[in-house]
Amino acid sequence: MSRYFLTGAAGFIGSTASERLLKEGHDLVVLDNFNDYYDPALKEKNVRIVKAIAKEHGRKYTLIRGDMRDAKLLDKIFAENTFDGVISWAAMAGVRPSIEDPRTYVEVNVLGLTNLLEAMRQHDCKKLVFISSSSVYGNNQKVPFSEQDPVDRPISPYAATKKAGEVLCHTYHALFDMDIHCLRYFTVYGPRQRPDLAINKFTRLLLEGEKIPMFGDGSTSRDYTYVDDIVEGTLLSLHYLEDHQGVYDIFNLGGSHPISLKDLIAVIGKEVGVEPVIEQLPMQPGDVERTYSDFSHAKEILGYDPQVRIEEGIHRFVEWYRKEYGPFKGGYDGIIDLLGNTTDSLSVTEVLAQIEKEKVK
Ligand SMILES: NC(=O)c1ccc[n+]([C@@H]2O[C@H](COP(=O)([O-])OP(=O)(O)OC[C@H]3O[C@@H](n4cnc5c(N)ncnc54)[C@H](O)[C@@H]3O)[C@@H](O)[C@H]2O)c1
Structure with missing residues (x-):
């Protein structure tokens, strides 16, 4: 020890x-x-x-x-x-x-x-x-x-x-x-990846039906x-x-297996089950071409x-993300917390109204 x-x-x-x-x-x-x-x-x-x-x-x-x-x-x-x-x-x-x-x-x-x-x-x-x-x-x-x-x-x-x-x-x-x-x-x-980083951000945007901002032509790559x-x-x-x-x-x-930004978006899209709609934007200063x-x-x-490998890792990440964020803010844990905090004092109708309020729009 x-x-x-x-x-x-x-x-x-x-x-x-x-x-x-x-x-x-x-x-x-x-x-x-x-x-x-x-x-x-x-x-x-x-x-x-x-x-x-x-x-x-x-x-x-x-x-x-x-x-x-x-x-x-x-x-x-x-x-x-x-x-x-x-x-x-x-x-x-x-x-x-x-x-x-x-x-x-x-x-x-x-x-x-x-x-x-x-x-x-x-x-x-x-x-x-x-x-x-x-x-x-x-x-x-x-x-x-x-x-x-x-x-x-x-x-x-x-x-x-x-x-x-x-x-x-x-x-x-x-x-x-x-x-x-x-x-x-x-x-x-x-799991738990910072929300500002690409895989987390792209997963969220795809699930919310939003466009994916792609900085550069998609040829930059990351290991x-x-x-x-x-x-x-x-x-x-x-x-x-x-x-x-x-x-x-x-x-x-x-990991020694770099993947281009374009391919990464495709892998996440496939895992999430959504065809990505890409919005191409200029390269950002500070971003390197490859790692x-x-x-x-x-x-x-x-x-x-x-x-x-990346496909397996993305699979695990998206699984975690769905569990974590589910259809509600704060994910299923959030709803369990909410129920735990409210069932004593609120009627069923009031609890259902609370859950409705927590739903991700
Ligand atoms: N995530 C990556 O892809 C990556 C890649 C290369 C290097 N790193 C390095 O790995 C480390 C962890 O990264 P992460 O992705 O887990 O980031 P993170 O932001 O989730 O973790 C960093 C933690 O440091 C804490 N922190 C920041 N400033 C502090 C301060 N002044 N005093 C005390 N705590 C402070 C933050 O609150 C945060 O909890 C960082 O040093 C980062 O630079 C991360």
């Missing part, structure tokens, strides 16, 4: 990984500021599910509502706790919004990370998995992308902050013997990686660090071996 500190773990990937760690028998302390980059109610729901899993498995799960920019808070957390390892997902994570608000991206992703590294250094906590991104490759022309490729040409503030994070991590490794892995995730999808594979790779990295000293390394975690991972380094050192 180990005890880990996780940042940003109320979000999509961090909450999924939390479940896995609790099931493996570990205790967790989690920091998240529940920001409103997307609906914080989704993060609250993730946390409710994770708490239930902690209870079921008899593990300790401590949630701290706080901010990476709060250096004093981070120092206090490390002064009061001993951790076997840290995974840091907390970040402003959007490419396009980072162009509008670069300062916040630098404050959270660079200063916030520095606060974490400082707190770890001060309190002698040595093992960190830092979550970076394939965005650092910018418009790399050589495919697949290898960790050896130069990453000095990011094309969004978001990518620049992730590159800065990797460089800071190396500095702390060199100066203070911290063991650190930087994991470059390639576009992650699956989509299923969330369970990403979580597996991340935990392999964490456990590797626990067993090794003198480590700083960077790993691509991808394509060479994950042989992660395979060799960590044993990372992604299993879920």
Whole structure:
């Protein structure tokens, strides 16, 4: 049994990984500021599910509502706790919004990370998995992308902050013997995916009978990686660090099967059972042309071996989406909550009227 500190773990990937760690028998302390980059109610729901899993498995799960920019808070957390390892997902994570608000991206992703590294250094906590991104490759022309490729040409503030994070991590490794892995995730999808990301957005639009906005001619491509594979790779990295000293390394975690935007829309349309109506729009600044991972380094050192191909992953995502959102706002869970809250005091007619109000128009 180990005890880990996780940042940003109320979000999509961090909450999924939390479940896995609790099931493996570990205790967790989690920091998240529940920001409103997307609906914080989704993060609250993730946390409710994770708490239930902690209870079921008899593990300790401590949630701290706080901010990476709060250096004093981070120092206090490390002064009061001993951790076997840290995974840091907390970040402003959007490419396009980072162009509008670069300062916040630098404050959270660079200063916030520095606060974490400082707190770890001060309190002698040595093992960190830092979550970076394939965005650092910018418009790399050589495919697949290898960790050896130069990453000095990011094309969004978001990518620049992730590159800065990797460089800071190396500095702390060199100066203070911290063991650190930087994991470059390639576009992650699956249940709980952020609503701003393509697969979630396209599924919603198709189910609502709306047009699909396609930026560019549909030839841009992404190496989509299923969330369970990403979580597996991340935990392999964490456990590797626990067993090794003198480590700083960077790993691509991808799926190595890029798909074009046009083909992706077709796959989702087929799964949802709706013929997509596409509205072609200009390419967005900050968006790279392609991502394509060479994950042989992660395979060799960590044993990372992604299993879920895009068709299967989309199938699982759409299944989850239908269950989650059903025909009602808040999905079937929302209706059960509603009934639980109302049946005592309302008549059947009133309950039915409430349900009618909750229906997605
Ligand atoms: N989803 C992807 O495709 C993808 C790809 C590459 C890299 N990543 C990286 O993976 C990590 C997790 O991404 P995700 O998709 O789960 O995003 P997410 O937004 O669902 O999760 C990030 C979490 O961090 C929290 N957070 C943000 N700023 C914070 C702050 N100042 N203090 C404390 N908590 C804060 C948010 O509230 C959120 O819960 C991020 O670092 C992201 O950059 C994601």
